[in-house]
Every structure is written in structure tokens, then in C-alpha cells.
Amino acid sequence: MKTDASTSKKTKAAEELVGGLLGNGQTLKQYRDAIQDRTKTTGFYNGLERLDLRESDPIRYEKLFSKLRGGLVHSRETAKKIAASPIVEQEGELCFTLYNAAGDCVLTSTGIIIHVGTMGAAIKYMIENDWESNPGINPGDMFTNNDCSIGNVHPCDIATIVPIFIQGKLVGWVGGVTHVIDTGSITPGSMSTGQVQRFGDGFMITCRKTGVNDKPLRDWLHESQRAVRTPKYWILDEKTRIAGCHMIRTLVEEVVAEEGLEAYEKFAFEVIEEGRRGLISRLKAMTIPGKYRKAAFVDVPYAHPDVQTPNAFAKIDTIMHQPVEIDIRKDGSWRLDFEGASRWGWHSYNAHQVAFTSGIWVMMTQTLVPTQRINDGAYYGTEFRLPKGTWMNPDDRRTGHAYAWHFLVSGWSAMWRALSHSYFSRGYLEEVNSGNANTSNWLQGGGINQDGEIHAVNSFEASSCGTGAGAIKDGLNHAAAIWNPEGDMGDIEIWEMAEPLVYLGRSAKCNSGGYGKYRGGTGFETLRMVWNAQDWTMFFMGNGYMNSDWGMMGGYPSATGYRFEAHNTGLKERITYGDTLPLGADTNPAEAGYENHINVRAKVKRDKQCMTTEDCYENYDLYLNYLRGGPGFGDPLEREPEAIARDLNNNLLLPEYARKVHGAVIEQDDKGVWSVDVKKTIANRAEHRKARLARALPTREWMKKERDRILIGRAITAVKQMYATSFALSPKFLGEFKTFWNLPEDWTLNEEDLDIPTYGSKYREDLSKLPDVHTVVLVEE
Amino acid sequence: MSTYTKQQVKNLTEGKLDWDTTMRMLSMPKDNERFSIYLDVLQAKVPWKDKIVLPLGPHLYIAQSAKTKQWVTKCDCGHEFGDYRENWKLNAAIYVRDNPETMRDVYPTLMAPDTEWQVYREYYCPECGVMLDVEAPTPWYPVIHDFEPDIEAFYSEWVNLPVPERAG
Numbered sequence: 008m009k010t011d012a013s014t015s016k017k018t019k020a021a022e023e024l025v026g027g028l029l030g031n032g033q034t035l036k037q038y039r040d041a042i043q044d045r046t047k048t049t050g051f052y053n054g055l056e057r058l059d060l061r062e063s064d065p066i067r068y069e070k071l072f073s074k075l076r077g078g079l080v081h082s083r084e085t086a087k088k089i090a091a092s093p094i095v096e097q098e099g100e101l102c103f104t105l106y107n108a109a110g111d112c113v114l115t116s117t118g119i120i121i122h123v124g125t126m127g128a129a130i131k132y133m134i135e136n137d138w139e140s141n142p143g144i145n146p147g148d149m150f151t152n153n154d155c156s157i158g159n160v161h162p163c164d165i166a167t168i169v170p171i172f173i174q175g176k177l178v179g180w181v182g183g184v185t186h187v188i189d190t191g192s193i194t195p196g197s198m199s200t201g202q203v204q205r206f207g208d209g210f211m212i213t214c215r216k217t218g219v220n221d222k223p224l225r226d227w228l229h230e231s232q233r234a235v236r237t238p239k240y241w242i243l244d245e246k247t248r249i250a251g252c253h254m255i256r257t258l259v260e261e262v263v264a265e266e267g268l269e270a271y272e273k274f275a276f277e278v279i280e281e282g283r284r285g286l287i288s289r290l291k292a293m294t295i296p297g298k299y300r301k302a303a304f305v306d307v308p309y310a311h312p313d314v315q316t317p318n319a320f321a322k323i324d325t326i327m328h329q330p331v332e333i334d335i336r337k338d339g340s341w342r343l344d345f346e347g348a349s350r351w352g353w354h355s356y357n358a359h360q361v362a363f364t365s366g367i368w369v370m371m372t373q374t375l376v377p378t379q380r381i382n383d384g385a386y387y388g389t390e391f392r393l394p395k396g397t398w399m400n401p402d403d404r405r406t407g408h409a410y411a412w413h414f415l416v417s418g419w420s421a422m423w424r425a426l427s428h429s430y431f432s433r434g435y436l437e438e439v440n441s442g443n444a445n446t447s448n449w450l451q452g453g454g455i456n457q458d459g460e461i462h463a464v465n466s467f468e469a470s471s472c473g474t475g476a477g478a479i480k481d482g483l484n485h486a487a488a489i490w491n492p493e494g495d496m497g498d499i500e501i502w503e504m505a506e507p508l509v510y511l512g513r514s515a516k517c518n519s520g521g522y523g524k525y526r527g528g529t530g531f532e533t534l535r536m537v538w539n540a541q542d543w544t545m546f547f548m549g550n551g552y553m554n555s556d557w558g559m560m561g562g563y564p565s566a567t568g569y570r571f572e573a574h575n576t577g578l579k580e581r582i583t584y585g586d587t588l589p590l591g592a593d594t595n596p597a598e599a600g601y602e603n604h605i606n607v608r609a610k611v612k613r614d615k616q617c618m619t620t621e622d623c624y625e626n627y628d629l630y631l632n633y634l635r636g637g638p639g640f641g642d643p644l645e646r647e648p649e650a651i652a653r654d655l656n657n658n659l660l661l662p663e664y665a666r667k668v669h670g671a672v673i674e675q676d677d678k679g680v681w682s683v684d685v686k687k688t689i690a691n692r693a694e695h696r697k698a699r700l701a702r703a704l705p706t707r708e709w710m711k712k713e714r715d716r717i718l719i720g721r722a723i724t725a726v727k728q729m730y731a732t733s734f735a736l737s738p739k740f741l742g743e744f745k746t747f748w749n750l751p752e753d754w755t756l757n758e759e760d761l762d763i764p765t766y767g768s769k770y771r772e773d774l775s776k777l778p779d780v781h782t783v784v785l786v787e788e
Numbered sequence: 789m790s791t792y793t794k795q796q797v798k799n800l801t802e803g804k805l806d807w808d809t810t811m812r813m814l815s816m817p818k819d820n821e822r823f824s825i826y827l828d829v830l831q832a833k834v835p836w837k838d839k840i841v842l843p844l845g846p847h848l849y850i851a852q853s854a855k856t857k858q859w860v861t862k863c864d865c866g867h868e869f870g871d872y873r874e875n876w877k878l879n880a881a882i883y884v885r886d887n888p889e890t891m892r893d894v895y896p897t898l899m900a901p902d903t904e905w906q907v908y909r910e911y912y913c914p915e916c917g918v919m920l921d922v923e924a925p926t927p928w929y930p931v932i933h934d935f936e937p938d939i940e941a942f943y944s945e946w947v948n949l950p951v952p953e954r955a956g
Binding site for chain 1: 797800801803805810813814817818820822823825826827842843844845846847848877878879880881882883884893894895896897898899900901902904905906908910911912914916917918919920921922923924925926927928929930931932933934935936937938939941942945946
């Protein structure tokens with residue numbers, strides 16, 4: 008942070024601002040509008056048909072890039088050491104981003120780069136709503152935002168935004184974001200369940216001025232720390248963000264001092280246009296023009312008694328639906344259209360349009376654009392169509408967003424598969440990835456921890472799930488998460504310091520990777536025992552009844568989730584008397600092995616209800632944190648015998664499924680080592696293929712039977728509700744559905760006929776209806 | 789720009805390329821000639837004479853009929869699924885896992901979806917029985933037409949190759 012002397016200098020500088028913030032007489036809104044107009048009219052960002060600086064002095068341009076990008080990464084690495092939260096310090100859930108004065112992203116650091124656009128959306132909201140005149144934007148100011156209705160992903164991503172003034176004018180902004188451990192929502196943990204509206208999502212801050220003269224305001228410090236359950240982590244996270252932002256502000260000042268303001272400002276626009284062109288050239292270099300269609304789904308099982316909501320109208324099972332049509336045109340431009348997506352719902356898994364459009368780049372940097380030059384250029388190179396009213400672009404200001412990732416990770420898997428389809432067809436097999444795991448379970452909860460303090464936990468072990476299989480190799484085991492390419496599962500010792508939960512096991516999860524010629528990476532599982540806590544609660548959050556990650560080209564989806572928890576375990580006594588304990592993996596959940604090592608009267612929940620709300624846990628109770636695997640690629644009957652034997656010997660595959668799914672003929676020697684009989688396996692696989700055809704039907708024959716099931720309405724209400732909300736938002740989707748199934752002209756499916764609460768189906772109020780609010784729309788709706 | 793030999797591309801298609809070369813493929817700018825080498829490698833593997841126009845999967849191709857010059861979707865066993873513009877899945881064999889018993893053949897208890905919520909639709913080649921795709925939607929979901937490539941634009945404008953003749 009700056010010294011008092013430099014602070015007073017900044018205050019003086021603010022008083023001397025002439026010609027408005029920009030020094031040219033324009034308001035920020037006029038400035039941004041002109042950039043938007045030039046972009047729209049010319050097709051080039053800010054009308055930059057030529058990149059003068061880059062073309063005339065490429066070495067200088069690259070120097071500017073390297074200094075700024077290096078400085079952003081350095082600031083992140085340095086600042087994160089301030090944090091005490093393992094989420095930030097161990098998992099790296101933070102990111103710093105540099106913006107130009109209009110709020111468009113110039114460059115970003117490593118980390119959770121979904122925030123390329125989210126903090127930019129907050130800056131744009133300030134611009135569109137005249138923050139310039141009230142509360143004012145001055146050197147040394149700090150603004151804080153986590154408002155999900157103007158672009159944030161979920162409220163636990165807290166952003167600090169600092170304007171950068173040089174030579175008396177605003178030249179840009181720097182934003183820093185950390186994922187905090189608790190947001191003071193209805194239940195502890197940063198991504199809580201149970202609340203079904205924004206009003207339960209926790210402390211919500213809308214671009215509030217929280218600091219002047221480089222110092223946080225005292226009312227902000229007092230209010231914010233008592234608004235959450237974990238004030239120590241909260242304040243250190245804030246210091247992390249402020250330190251990083253100020254390091255980057257100083258970096259920009261130094262770069263301008265060396266290179267001149269004109270060169271810096273040219274760079275800050277040209278690099279965005281370069282990013283736009285880079286995306287187009289990458290699409291041409293990697294993909295095939297044409298139309299790609301995929302779909303993804305995830306379950307929201309709220310009718311179960313272990314999900315407690317404050318509102319009766321939310322106690323229903325629903326399904327989130329995301330169809331996508333990707334149109335890659337021959338000029339290298341592309342359009343992503345989500346027509347047919349289901350409506351937002353009464354839960355905390357909705358997403359703002361910017362969470363969707365900005366978040367895509369955290370995925371794209373792992374596939375289509377693996378470059379350091381991630382900025383808003385990619386956004387300007389993409390046409391997004393997110394129909395208003397869908398879960399990804401809600402039209403009601405009450406929607407909850409605490410765990411928007413529940414479906415973002417699933418929805419994006421469809422796009423990853425589509426791109427991988429084009430890589431495969433073009434011969435770039437090394438780039439093919441079947442998708443990603445549904446990055447769950449999320450172990451969350453809180454109470455009084457082992458230090459006697461009010462505490463909340465959110466285990467970020469989910470940052471190391473299995474990755475999707477490729478076209479040339481298996482996915483990585485317990486390795487990554489789509490939302491943070493720098494993720495890490497964290498050390499057991501650190502988690503045990505942060506959580507009153509002792510590890511009784513941490514193992515790769517058997518059979519969790521989707522089968523295929525190449526299998527998805529396996530997930531892992533950790534068995535946790537509550538220890539030295541008081542008034543403790545926990546809950547589960549993930550997919551269970553459905554799988555959000557399909558395989559590719561004959562590969563199976565990964566396994567779904569399930570829940571294991573045990574109470575009244577008798578473990579205290581078993582430890583005292585040296586009796587056996589439940590240790591290690593739950594290798595085959597059908598065998599319920601843990602139950603052999605706990606009290607026979609223990610209360611065990613072993614089922615598919617992977618979405619629950621805060622429940623009571625005593626010391627010595629058990630909780631299984633099962634992190635999912637990735638989907639598979641190719642026909643599993645073609646998996647190499649050696650790979651099957653390796654999986655069997657590493658406890659990654661149960662023998663039953665080596666036989667049933669891979670058609671392998673296997674045997675185990677007297678030392679317990681598995682091997683595959685290649686010759687017999689070849690013959691056995693031929694029989695498997697024959698058996699497939701014997702049980703199959705011609706698709707068109709099956710379609711007749713399925714049509715009959717539609718006509719008699721044979722499906723559970725959750726499925727019907729999903730279709731009904733998609734149909735209500737999209738007559739086109741309804742029309743295509745009826746055409747495909749050759750349904751009668753008068754066939755329809757309405758939500759009000761389903762005998763479940765339909766709150767939100769007719770009466771909704773968008774944020775833009777509030778007085779004096781100008782929302783920022785960044786997609787076609 | 790890196791370039792790769794036909795043998796290296798063949799090794800890639802067989803999952804046997806050395807890791808150093810694979811890493812180079814991942815990290816270096818893409819080699820635009822890969823597509824034509826890839827076609828050559830795959831053409832040598834299929835047992836039929838029809839010309840591969842576009843690979844769609846490990847066993848599935850859009851191919852130009854040697855006799856009629858029509859473009860069809862074709863399995864490497866020789867089975868034809870009809871015109872390349874049609875959704876080949878409609879002419880495949882399908883097996884739907886829509887009950888707990890059939891799901892248990894694929895995943896252990898508790899690790900498969902609830903079939904009231906989600907089914908697995910397995911598409912096989914009706915002739916050789918290879919599994920070409922698995923869809924995992926809710927019941928009632930239309931069969932998805934995954935990919936409609938603009939082959940003419942791809943050949944002529946993106947990889948600068950002559951577009952194979954097409955009848956019909």
C-alpha cells in the first residue's frame with residue numbers, strides 16, 4: 008500500500024483533474040459508447056482496422072505485453088501469500104485483471120480467469136450508472152463488488168476494483184478477486200444451498216466505494232467483517248486483493264513512465280483487437296466450419312426431506328437443461344446459441360449472462376485458445392445468444408446464484424465436446440478432450456471449530472477431479488477442475504488445520520472415470536471424521552441422479568455421485584479399544600464396506616441424494632467427500648488389455664466391469680495380481696458385439712416406442728417440468744421437438760398442468776425495472 | 789511451425805506417438821497439412837476403396853462412394869448410414885439403458901444415474917456392433933444431430949484442398 012505522503016499527493020491530484028476523469032471532456036459513458044459504436048460499425052474493436060503500435064514497433068509492443076502480463080502473474084503469486092484461507096493460498100482461487108478506462112479487459116493473471124469479464128461488467132455497471140458523479144471516482148479509491156445480478160458468478164467471489172490515474176486522467180482499472188470461505192449466507196460455506204433467492208445468498212455488495220486514499224473505510228471494515236462467519240479469513244483476503252491491485256497500479260505507473268502514456272494507451276486497445284483476431288485465426292487453424300449441436304443436463308433434487316428450503320414453492324425436483332448450437336462460419340466468426348435452455352429456478356444454481364460469457368474463457372484457455380493473451384478480445388470475437396429468462400440469463404431480480412457452477416461446469420462440457428469433435432475430424436487428436444468432471448462434491452458446513460471459534464468450511468478438494476479422456480490417451484486422474492487451470496487438491500495437513508475433520512482416507516475413486524477406449528480420469532474420495540468441533544453442521548453439493556458429462560464417440564459418461572454419511576458411529580470407543588476402523592476407500596459402494604467398521608446401530612445415509620442442506624454432525628461422525636471422474640472416449644471394447652490390467656491392479660476398476668464393459672477375460676494370480684488373456688478377450692469381445700446387436704433396435708423402431716411414451720405422458724414430473732420451462736421460453740424448441748417426434752399439432756406440455764408449484768412461471772421482475780438502474784447487456788437475448 | 793511425418797501421424801491415430809512429439813503438437817502452432825496426411829493414414833486403414841472426405845469418429849467417416857460419387861456416412865466395416873447430411877444415428881442400432889438393472893451392467897450400485905431422470909442411449913453399427921456414440925439425455929429427448937460440417941468451405945478456403953466430387 009502507498010504511504011500517507013503519496014496518499015495526500017493523490018488527493019491533490021484528484022482535485023486537479025480537469026476535463027473530467029478522462030481529461031477530454033467526455034463522460035465515461037460517452038467514452039464507452041463511442042468505443043462500442045466504432046466496434047459495431049467497423050467490426051474491429053474500437054475501429055482498429057490497423058494495429059499501429061504492433062505493426063510499427065512489434066518489439067516494443069511485445070515488451071509492453073511481457074512487462075504487464077509478467078507483473079500481473081507476479082502480483083498474484085505475491086499477494087496470495089497474504090491470505091490465510093487455503094482456498095486462496097493453497098488452491099489459488101484468485102485472479103488479477105487489468106482493464107482499460109472503458110472496462111474492457113486488457114490482460115489478466117493466471118488463476119480463476121473467469122473474472123476476465125465479471126469485474127469488467129462491474130466497471131461497466133459503474134460507468135452506465137454514473138458512478139462518476141455519485142459516489143465519484145478518484146485516485147486512491149477502492150470499490151468492492153460481488154453482486155451476481157450485474158455479472159458476478161457467485162457471491163463468494165469478492166472483487167476489489169481500483170481506478171488507475173496517470174498524469175491527471177483515468178487510464179484504466181485493476182481488479183482483484185478472491186473466492187472467500189464464507190459470505191454470511193443462509194448456511195455456512197462459500198457456495199451454500201437451501202436458500203432459493205438472492206436474499207439468502209449472503210452479503211451482497213454492489214460496486215460500493217469501500218476505500219479512499221488507498222485505505223479501506225472504517226464503516227466498511229466493521230460492517231463486512233461481522234457480515235460473515237470467518238472474519239479473519241475475510242480481512243486477509245481483502246488485504247490480498249488490495250495489495251495485488253496496488254502492485255499492479257504501480258506496475259502500470261512504471262510502464263507509463265518508461266514507455267509513455269500514448270504507447271500504453273495504444274497497447275491497451277490494440278491488444279484487445281489482437282485478442283479478437285487471435286480467436287478467429289485459432290478457430291480457422293483448429294476447427295471445421297459448420298454447425299455443432301450438443302446438450303447437457305443436471306439434477307436439482309429438492310423434493311427430498313434432506314433439502315430444507317425456506318419456501319414451499321421450491322420443494323420440487325427439477326432439471327437444468329442446456330442445448331447449444333455452435334455455428335462456426337467460413338470467415339472464422341462463430342455464434343453460440345443456447346435456444347431451448349430451461350428457465351431459471353428456485354435454487355442457488357442460476358448464472359448471470361456474464362458469468363456464462365466470461366466463464367467460457369476459463370474453459371477455452373484449456374482447449375481452443377491456450378494463450379497468455381486472454382482478454383475481452385475473445386468476447387468481441389464471439390456472438391452469444393442467451394435467451395432472456397433462462398437459467399443463464401435470468402429475468403427476475405430475486406434469483407439465487409451461490410453455486411452457479413453446479414450447471415456452468417456441466418453446460419460447458421457440451422461445448423468442449425463440440426470443439427473436440429472438430430479437432431478429431433481435422434486430425435488434431437492431441438487436442439481432443441471428452442469434457443470435464445462435474446467438479447463436486449463440495450464438502451461445506453460450519454459451527455465451532457477446533458480452536459473454539461465460529462467457523463465455516465468449503466473443501467476445495469474439488470479442484471482436482473478427473474479430466475476427460477482424449478483421443479490418444481486416458482484423462483488425468485484427480486488432477487484438475489475446469490474453473491481453475493491452476494487448481495490443486497491441497498495438502499491434508501493444511502485442510503486438517505482449516506477444518507475440524509480428520510482424514511481417515513484419501514484414495515483414487517474406483518470406477519469413477521467414464522469407460523472407453525481411453526477412460527476418463529478417475530476422481531478421488533476422502534473419508535473425514537468430525538473431531539473436536541462443537542455444534543457442527545455439514546452438507547453435500549453435487550450431481551447424483553444425473554450425470555452432466557457425456558462421453559465422446561462411443562465413450563461412456565463418468566460415474567454419477569452418491570452420498571455416504573454416518574452418525575452415532577461408535578468410533579470413539581473403537582479407537583479407545585483398538586478395534587478396526589473405516590479407513591481408505593469405499594471401493595465398491597454396493598458392498599457398504601465402511602459399515603463393517605462402525606457401530607451396528609450407526610445411522611447411515613448411503614444414497615443418491617447428493618444435494619442436501621445443513622445437517623447436524625457430532626464428533627466422530629463420518630462424511631465421504633467423493634470427487635467425480637471425467638468422461639470416456641471411444642468404444643470400451645477397444646481398450647488395450649494392458650490398460651485394463653493396470654487399472655485392475657491399481658484399484659481403479661472393479662473386476663466385474665472389466666468383464667462386462669471391456670469384454671476382458673481376466674484372471675488373478677496367487678499374489679493377487681490381475682492379468683488379461685488377450686486371445687480369449689478378442690474372442691469374447693466379438694461375442695459382446697453380437698450381443699449388442701441382439702438386444703438393440705433400429706433407431707427408428709425405438710423412436711416409435713418413445714413417441715408412444717410421450718403421448719401417454721410417461722415421464723417423471725421433473726423431466727416434464729424441464730421440458731415445459733424450455734417450451735415456454737422457446738416456441739422454436741417446442742416446434743422442433745414436435746416435428747422430431749411427429750406429435751399431433753395440438754400436443755403441448757404446460758407447467759401449470761403438472762400439479763406442482765409454478766412460482767416464477769408467469770410473474771417475474773427484471774433488475775432493469777428498478778428506478779435509476781441501467782443494466783449492462785452484453786449478449787443477444 | 790512444426791511439421792510431422794506420415795508415420796508420426798499414424799502413430800498418433802493409434803495412440804502410440806512418443807510424448808515429446810505429442811507435446812510439440814500441443815504447444816506449437818498447428819500444422820495445416822495435418823488434415824491431408826491424416827486422410828492418407830486413415831485411407832490406408834479402411835478396407836474399402838471409397839475416398840474418405842471427413843473422419844467423424846474412430847470408426848465413422850463421411851466418404852465419397854467410388855461408384856456413385858455420392859457422399860455417405862460410413863462405418864469402417866463398410867456399413868453405410870445414408871446421405872452425409874442426414875443424422876446417421878437415425879439409421880443406427882440403438883440400445884437404451886432405461887432401468888436400474890441395465891445400468892448396473894455399466895456402473896456399480898449408486899454410481900449410475902437414476903433412469904427416471906436420465907437414460908443412456910448407445911448407438912451401434914448395425915453390421916459390426918461397434919459402439920459409435922453414447923447419448924445421456926433425459927427421457928423423450930430428440931436424437932441429437934451433432935455435426936453438420938461445411939465441407940466445401942473447409943476444403944477450399946481453410947485447408948486449400950480440392951473439394952472431392954459430389955453427386956446428389
